[in-house]
């Protein structure tokens with residue numbers, strides 16, 4: 001257990017570590033109950049650091065011995081680490097500690113998963129392995145010897161030698177401890193090879209448990225595509241002789257970019273057509289790219305301290321997004337990203353957990369691996385690129401690599417390369433990193449004597465600890481469309497830098513229709529009273545064309561919920577025209593057909609001063625979908641025909657787009673045929689995408705029980721497919737049934753609650769099922785809380801992260817607020833509550 005009273009750490013208190021490390025040598029004697037770790041570290045005083053006592057982090061370690069320059073020492077130990085008197089010059093520190101990987105359920109440090117040893121050190125896990133300055137600005141060259149009774153023994157860097165029961169690895173690139181990794185187990189490899197742009201051969205491997213070899217080919221292809229892309233687009237070459245990926249079943253996050261030895265949640269790397277959906281494939285490709293791209297943005301250039309987390313994560317998400325846009329469809333990727341941003345980042349930025357892209361304080365850094373750091377961090381980079389232009393962006397990034405290779409850098413360093421290479425002053429732009437909260441932008445139009453004027457206003461509401469916000473510089477991409485539907489002004493970037501600014505467009509023959517915030521050029525909430533039906537019909541910007549339909553859908557649902565209106569027939573007419581246009585990408589049409597999420601509608605209601613009633617949102621969405629199905633009864637079979645794939649399964653954008661649209665059509669069709677088409681699809685499906693969509697629709701039609709048990713019989717031995725089986729029963733049920741299902745599922749023998757994927761399968765699905773989670777009985781709140789309290793002792797990180805399900809609680813009515821508050825208080829009252837969960841719940845309650 002950590003210290004009971006959590007400490008707050010501030011960016012402003014940063015001070016360099018008092019010593020540099022010349023090299024690190026680690027020896028691991030592996031044993032499940034008592035692993036010995038021997039470290040030899042050469043320290044030398046750091047002349048740039050302030051005077052300080054010698055302190056090494058260390059948690060849950062049993063110190064066996066320690067020495068300095070060969071003489072035994074007795075350091076002073078605390079729960080956080082040790083202090084010791086040290087010589088004034090360079091010295092050799094040696095220690096031996098004992099740790100117990102087999103009782104490590106937090107999945108941080110060295111732990112066991114399915115019989116194999118593995119590590120997770122980001123952010124502060126290395127201190128659970130040995131005594132060390134566990135901070136990212138201390139970079140060192142590591143040599144690691146692993147000894148253990150396991151056929152495969154891996155660590156970072158290049159393999160220096162191995163034999164029976166041992167292996168020695170050397171990583172020539174200085175790195176912070178959070179990038180350390182060790183894996184040992186009975187593993188098999190799926191091999192590959194890559195020749196770099198300067199002609200160096202790199203051996204590639206994906207290491208998996210025996211039996212999973214057949215699920216590696218796609219990951220390997222994605223890795224090779226990523227390596228090539230980073231050379232072609234960013235000029236970045238790989239820098240070791242070997243690149244290893246390992247799949248582990250027990251992992252708190254998606255994956256981890258340890259130098260030369262990426263560790264992946266098996267759900268984020270293993271794939272086969274029979275067991276993975278098209279979205280799984282797309283996500284796996286993106287995560288492999290993300291972790292690989294970290295080799296330069298994160299590893300070669302790392303972060304000075306954890307406040308700079310967005311320096312590596314925002315940039316790397318931005319880069320993996322560019323990669324996906326290049327290998328798939330750019331407009332589809334942009335729309336998917338914005339849907340995610342609104343679903344995950346906006347609620348965070350507008351609620352009690354709001355924090356700047358670069359926070360100024362934290363208690364537990366693990367709580368800051370958030371949508372704001374990652375996704376808004378990437379949006380900020382996208383805006384910077386839009387403002388300076390593509391060529392200037394490329395130049396600045398080159399300068400970043402030249403200037404900071406080998407550094408532990410800051411956001412100031414990042415912005416400075418843009419200032420130096422473009423001459424632009426980024427002082428105001430930097431507010432995107434410092435201020436929290438989603439900006440609200442309103443647009444007002446005027447038309448006089450051939451001049452069209454757009455007046456833009458921005459406002460950002462207060463967020464915790466920040467009452468007053470200064471204006472941002474916001475790139476607003478605008479195009480103008482003439483009355484006949486032709487574009488009269490191609491996309492231009494307006495720079496909104498003041499609270500209010502007007503922009504004139506003169507010499508126009510007729511009043512145009514403005515298409516504002518094209519491509520979602522900034523992460524803001526836009527209010528613009530515009531003819532959306534016209535934009536849906538004519539906008540040349542694919543994002544804004546989709547956005548027009550989305551806006552109409554939101555308005556339609558709002559009117560249904562608030563005023564009891566009927567579904568908007570004019571919008572459905574416009575939408576039908578788009579759906580009938582078979583020159584449009586099926587994936588794009590599927591996105592058009594997809595309704596806003598219930599949580600998005602709750603947000604819209606809240607913005608319009610209406611307290612969201614989750615059941616009313618559910619009912620309105622149900623009515624709307626039924627109206628679509630009835631209206632298009634004749635058209636749906638025609639559309640379904642267009643989505644048939646006859647070629648062998650491929651997870652590429654083309655086939656996946658067809659199946660995506662097919663799924664959307666099936667969801668309407670089952671409202672007309674009681675699930676007959678879904679049943680036929682379920683019985684003939686030869687891939688998981690078609691099978692799972694069919695099963696979901698059978699469940700939604702209330703006729704899915706037989707298919708559900710058939711599915712169980714077919715897949716009960718596949719952990720990743722079983723996660724889908726657990727999750728889908730909750731997400732595809734009506735509100736009250738979803739809670740009943742979740743209650744039954746946690747009693748199921750296959751509910752392994754200590755496995756984060758399985759825990760999230762049930763409780764992630766429950767908390768994302770808006771009407772179920774907020775069911776008036778409060779049963780879902782209580783059920784989730786019971787299990788969060790149970791998990792907290794075992795795995796604080798995953799527990800804390802899942803508490804964010806409650807972050808929007810103050811949006812709801814007084815009764816629900818009372819119910820939720822009682823559950824949050826129940827968590828706070830738990831004895832020995834982890835600092836992680838304590839910080840999250842305290843912030844949510846504040």
Ligand code: TYR
Pocket residue numbers: 120121122123252253254255256257290291294313369
């Ligand atoms: N750095 C990882 C990434 O690529 C995420 C991560 C963070 C993984 C913390 C694990 C962890 O404990 O985004």
